[in-house]
Amino acid sequence: MPVLPQVLALLFVVTWGVGAALLTSVSQLSPSGYDFIIIGGGTAGSVLANRLSENPQTKVLVIEAGIRLVSHLKSIPVPDMTCNSSEDIQDVKIPFLATSLPSTSVDWNFTTTDQTGLNNRSIKLARGFVLGGSSSINFMTWNRCSNDYWDSLATASNDSIWTWPAVEYYYLRTSTLVPPSDGHNTTGQIIPEVHGQDGPVQVSLPGHATELDQRVVDSAFILGGRFTYNEDFNAGKSIGLGYVQNAIGNGTRSSAATGYLLPIVDRCNVDVIISTRVTKISGSLSASEIDTVEIAQSANGTPTKIKAKKEVLLSAGVMGTPQLLSLSGIGPKGVLSDLGIDVIVDAPAVGANLVDHPLVANYFTVNSNNTWDPILRNSTLFADVLEDWEIKRQGLFVDTPGNTQGYFKLPTYPGGVDPSTGPLSANTEVIFANGFAPFGPMSFPDSGSYMSVLAAVVSPTSRGTVIINSTDPFAAPVIDLGILSTEFDIVAMIQVIKDIQTIVATSPWEGYVTGIYGDLANATTDDELTEFIRNNAVTVNHAVGTAKIGEVVDSHLNVIGVSGLRVIDASILHTIPECHPQAIVYTVAERMAALIKHQYGI
Structure with a gap:
């Protein structure tokens, strides 16, 4: 684990202007009511709030369970980079410090049940408990996935509005491609023509080169085939090795909060209330005609009812959405009846189909003095790098821990079946990090220089559930990932570990990689x-x-089964994207905002 020395740092806050736009008490809510009530001020909810309020006659309320977007470097220790920080809120703006955000006050701090596929271990699941949701605490990787993924969504929904040609316009609306923070020539690293030019989220290539970057690219050209070089993972095909693209602008995180919410806080027709939990969704005229949300600011607080004149838009996330649906009588009949909840819609699929990307960190010792390892062991070095970021927006902290990644197909498939959404979609992923990145149970070493290569299965076939076992909306649901419960997922993870060793055995790594570290x-x-x-x-x-x-x-x-209620977040996806999903969620929300505006003529 990194040494925890004290560093003096500046205090800075990404906050809201004085006014009624950001509310902290239910007494501040508009007495005239709202056209749309958005449950969740996260990735999708922020998009909806921005786009639906473009018409000044449309009144929008966003209800966020978490806190305001606060970014403060205090006189605190060097952050614990193990994803198990006990500090309060760490800095959400600095890309490199993303690993310090889980297990803090900006995280829901969800925990799974003991997982058979993990030898009965329980693991933590990070979700943003803050404006911007997980876009404010994630690792910022920007992938829109392959064309095949979107076409499969159209097939699953039986609606051509979700094909790639139909959603491309909305994807481009989400973001703006900006130069990397170091201003380097990006020719051959990205295809600018496939990116947005005037959207709210800033997207860029890494702005601080490492010793790994060119080695990864050279390996791609040496190996070819499954490991071929991919100039841009957002050009329709996900396969190959190439440079990571991130939601970062000028060395700073670009999130749904900074991109979509912050610019609209002066709109008189938008209210955002924080630290407020929605406890139930209901209908005032009939149970199936949804127009009412009940909110409370504490488990013992008195619920307050608010009505939506047009629709309630549920964007509470993959854990929160099925929980709230179930608490409101929309869910598996057996579960609801056992808890004494009146069944409005018997919906067995609510809370089912839960799927995530399993990840295993691979560690290597390296012959280098330029990894980040010593910086996390030394308060003086850490303070110097922090100052470089604060004053110049340069150095290690302008990027996430990984500059390069790869997406691969398996060479063969168990049973001959490829579970991905098509030939343009991957089965596995790797990310190369220039230091020891403690994902999993291994501790940060006290000495030495390391490279981490994170391996993930991105087309897993294991499925789990999110089920309520209480009528208390402030109690966490029961989360059973079912992780690594199928033969394919194990076979795929074994293959990607072998693929990593194939890559680092090529000539660019000779003399640099000195061995495999740890139990691997x-x-x-x-x-x-x-x-x-x-x-x-x-x-x-x-x-x-x-x-x-x-x-x-x-x-x-x-x-x-009901009217007046939509779900707009990652929980609607039919299968897991074979990529990092935040750009998918932004695009879905943009598409739905346009559809809703058209439907209501706003």
Whole structure:
């Protein structure tokens, strides 16, 4: 674990202007009511708030359970980079410090049940408990996935509005491609023509080169085939090795909060209330005609009812959305009846189909003095790098921990079936990090220089559930990932670990990689690799699917069986994207905002 020395740092806050736009008490809510009530001020909810309030006659309320977007470097220790920080809120603006955000006050701090596929380990699942949601605490990777993924969404929904040609316009509306923070020539690293030019989220290539970057690219050209170089993962095909693209502008995180919410706080027709939980959704005229949300600011607080004149838009996330649907009588009949909840819609698919990307960190010792390892062990070095970021927006902290990544197909498939959404979509992913990145149970070493290569299965076939076992809306749901419960997922993870070793055995790594570090060094057979995987796997925090399109919602994301209620977040996805999903969620929200505006003529 990194040494925790004290560093003096500046205090800075991304906050809201004085006025009624950001509310902290239910007494501040507009007495005239709202046209749309958005439950969740996260990635999708922020998009909806921005786009629906473009018409000044449309009144919008955003209800966020978490806190305001505060970014403050205090006189605190060097952040614990193990994803198990006990500090309060760390800095959400600095890209490199993203690993310090889980297990803090900006995280929901969800925990799974003991997982058979992890040798009965329970793991934490990070979700943003803050304006901007997970876009404010994630690792910022920007992938819109392959064309195949979007076409499969259209097939699952039986609606052509979700094909790639139909959604491309909305994807381009989400973001703006900006130069990397170091201003380097990006020719050959990205295809600018496939990116947005005037959207709210800033997207860029890494702005601080490492010793790994060119080695990864050179390996791609040496190996070819499954490992071919991919100039841009957002050009329709995900396969190959190339440069990571991130939601970063000028060395700073670009989130749904900074991109979509912050610019609209002066709109008189938008209210955002924070630290407020929605406890139930209901209908005032009939149970199936949804127009009312009940809110409370504490478990013992008196509920307050608010009505939506047009619609309630549920964007509470993959864990929160099925929980709230179930608490409101929309869910599996058996579960609801056992808890004494009146069943409005018997919807067995609510909370089912939960899926995430399993991840295993691979560590290597390296012959280098230029990894980040010494910076996390030394308060003086850490303070110097922090100052470089604060004053110049330069150096290590302008990027996430990984500059390069790869997406691969398996060479063969168990049973001959590829579970991905098509030939342009991947089965596995790798990310190269220039230091020891403690994902999983291994601790940060006290000495030495390291490279981490994170391995993930991005087309997993394991599925889990999110189920309530209490009528208390302030109690966490029961989350069973079912992770690594299928043969394919284990076979795929073994293959990607072998692929990593194939890559680092090429000539660009000669003399740089000096050995495998940790338990992986002793795992040589498939049985030993399986045990290593089960003992070390976590997830990439990319869960989706708990309000599946075609089963819980229709193609316009209306909840089936009721009126006046839509679900718009990652829970509607039919299967997990074979990529990092935040750009998918932004695009879905943009598409739905346009559809809703058209429907109501606003």
